Amino acid sequence: MIKFKSRFESSWADPKTMHILPTGEWRFQRPVIKAEKCCQCGWCYIFCPVGCIEDRGTYFEANLDYCKGCSICAKVCPVDAIRMVREEIR
Amino acid sequence: MPKIKAETKVLEGNAAVAYGAMLCRPDVIAAFPITPATSVLEYLYSFSAQGLLDAELIEVEGENSALSAVMGASAAGARTFTATSSMGLAFMFDVYLAVSGSRLPVVMPLAMREQPMPMTLAAGTSDAFTVKDGGWIQIYVESCQEILDSLIMAYRLAEDTDILLPVNICYLGFYLSYLSQRVEIPSQEEVDAFLAPLKKMERTKLCLEEPMTFPAEIAPADPVFAEYRYKHCAALGRAKQKLDEIDKAFGAAFGRSYGGQIEQYRTEDAEIILVTMESTTGTARVVVDSKRDEGLKVGLIKIRLFRPFPREKLIEALKGKKAIGVIDRHVSFGWDCGQCFIELKALLSDLEAPVPLVGFIDGMGGADITKEHLERAVDMIDAAAKGKPVKETTWLALE
Numbered sequence: 403m404i405k406f407k408s409r410f411e412s413s414w415a416d417p418k419t420m421h422i423l424p425t426g427e428w429r430f431q432r433p434v435i436k437a438e439k440c441c442q443c444g445w446c447y448i449f450c451p452v453g454c455i456e457d458r459g460t461y462f463e464a465n466l467d468y469c470k471g472c473s474i475c476a477k478v479c480p481v482d483a484i485r486m487v488r489e490e491i492r
Numbered sequence: 493m494p495k496i497k498a499e500t501k502v503l504e505g506n507a508a509v510a511y512g513a514m515l516c517r518p519d520v521i522a523a524f525p526i527t528p529a530t531s532v533l534e535y536l537y538s539f540s541a542q543g544l545l546d547a548e549l550i551e552v553e554g555e556n557s558a559l560s561a562v563m564g565a566s567a568a569g570a571r572t573f574t575a576t577s578s579m580g581l582a583f584m585f586d587v588y589l590a591v592s593g594s595r596l597p598v599v600m601p602l603a604m605r606e607q608p609m610p611m612t613l614a615a616g617t618s619d620a621f622t623v624k625d626g627g628w629i630q631i632y633v634e635s636c637q638e639i640l641d642s643l644i645m646a647y648r649l650a651e652d653t654d655i656l657l658p659v660n661i662c663y664l665g666f667y668l669s670y671l672s673q674r675v676e677i678p679s680q681e682e683v684d685a686f687l688a689p690l691k692k693m694e695r696t697k698l699c700l701e702e703p704m705t706f707p708a709e710i711a712p713a714d715p716v717f718a719e720y721r722y723k724h725c726a727a728l729g730r731a732k733q734k735l736d737e738i739d740k741a742f743g744a745a746f747g748r749s750y751g752g753q754i755e756q757y758r759t760e761d762a763e764i765i766l767v768t769m770e771s772t773t774g775t776a777r778v779v780v781d782s783k784r785d786e787g788l789k790v791g792l793i794k795i796r797l798f799r800p801f802p803r804e805k806l807i808e809a810l811k812g813k814k815a816i817g818v819i820d821r822h823v824s825f826g827w828d829c830g831q832c833f834i835e836l837k838a839l840l841s842d843l844e845a846p847v848p849l850v851g852f853i854d855g856m857g858g859a860d861i862t863k864e865h866l867e868r869a870v871d872m873i874d875a876a877a878k879g880k881p882v883k884e885t886t887w888l889a890l891e
Binding site for chain 2: 415
């Protein structure tokens with residue numbers, strides 16, 4: 403008896419069964435935030451083209467599964483709390 | 493909206509397609525004109541203008557868009573219809589694969605025409621056979637009446653929850669698309685009643701109330717890809733039995749049936765068998781009759797369902813026969829024989845005793861498969877049955 407993974411007959415997915423692909427794999431640099439410097443203006447959240455900035459309560463941070471390393475958040479940050487760091491080969 | 497009444501008319505094949513489609517009440521129709529399927533569209537637009545057809549008609553700029561529009565509509569739960577031929581089919585090839593892989597019950601008749609080059613506007617089955625492994629159900633039909641009836645059966649088959657696969661009704665372009673025959677048109681009430689069981693059947697649909705991703709991309713190496721292919725094959729396997737059941741139900745409702753997967757003609761006591769598809773079968777029936785008068789025990793099998801291949805039915809039908817011959821209206825490049833020949837060759841090992849199989853290629857580029865050609869073919873099958881050496885494939889028009 404074969405145990406199926408999906409309840410669908412074809413590549414359909416509802417929010418529960420969605421197979422999520424990390425799209426930030428090919429990033430060459432990442433945003434690193436100084437949490438204590440963050441003024442919570444939310445500009446990085448608004449300007450992020452992939453919408454990967456998450457609200458951590460007292461500061462904002464990029465979800466690195468999806469961040470493509472474009473550095474727009476670092477450019478728009480009014481208090482220079484975000485710094486771009488080169489990705490190392492893992 | 494005036495209701496279609498049952499009546500008998502003289503219709504060309506494309507009109508039979510249009511009547512069949514109209515009677516099934518599609519929600520969305522998107523197609524692009526291509527010879528020899530163009531008049532299907534002309535009839536449908538005319539029905540719409542007369543107020544007989546209540547469907548969304550989308551004017552598209554090509555076949556790729558036609559099938560794409562139909563695919564989207566079908567994913568949203570609409571009953572859809574489109575028709576094409578030859579180069580039109582080639583132009584929609586990427587969507588053709590996407591529709592079947594998405595398990596959408598699209599019904600698309602194919603007016604079969606040669607796939608250029610060499611450039612021609614002529615009958616041939618190379619377009620439909622080129623896409624035989626595209627994951628669609630393919631039903632090959634013989635007459636204008638069979639086109640109309642098979643279309644109604646196609647919706648019952650495609651939209652069944654156990655199946656959910658797109659269907660091609662393949663009829664020979666020119667010969668059948670423009671041939672006028674007596675066709676009995678069933679009434680709208682009768683067709684509505686025949687398709688009524690589909691109303692209770694559920695399928696996944698794109699809608700705002702229940703958000704879904706479609707098509708959801710599968711990560712590389714995720715085994716769910718194989719799972720979907722497995723389910724697709726299983727559904728194709730179920731379609732064989734289902735077509736037989738639908739054919740029986742159609743016979744009970746309308747008084748006409750076609751044998752389901754295969755149709756047999758004078759095969760019961762036959763020693764040798766001629767295998768045909770599509771409208772070549774008409775001439776073959778005449779040849780079988782005349783050869784029977786000469787005392788030759790020949791029978792005819794018409795393969796209606798080519799995808800999925802009616803393996804079990806053919807094994808049963810070919811049991812104890814002494815030789816088999818098959819006519820193909822196309823060639824499989826690199827094999828020097830037709831696709832149907834290859835499929836039967838694969839089937840031979842399933843038979844109890846080894847049986848000689850003889851292949852014939854004829855009727856390419858709109859040429860006639862004549863009575864004389866078929867008589868020659870039957871004589872060669874007879875010679876093979878008697879153990880005489882016979883060429884594996886004969887191009888009847890050239891050799």
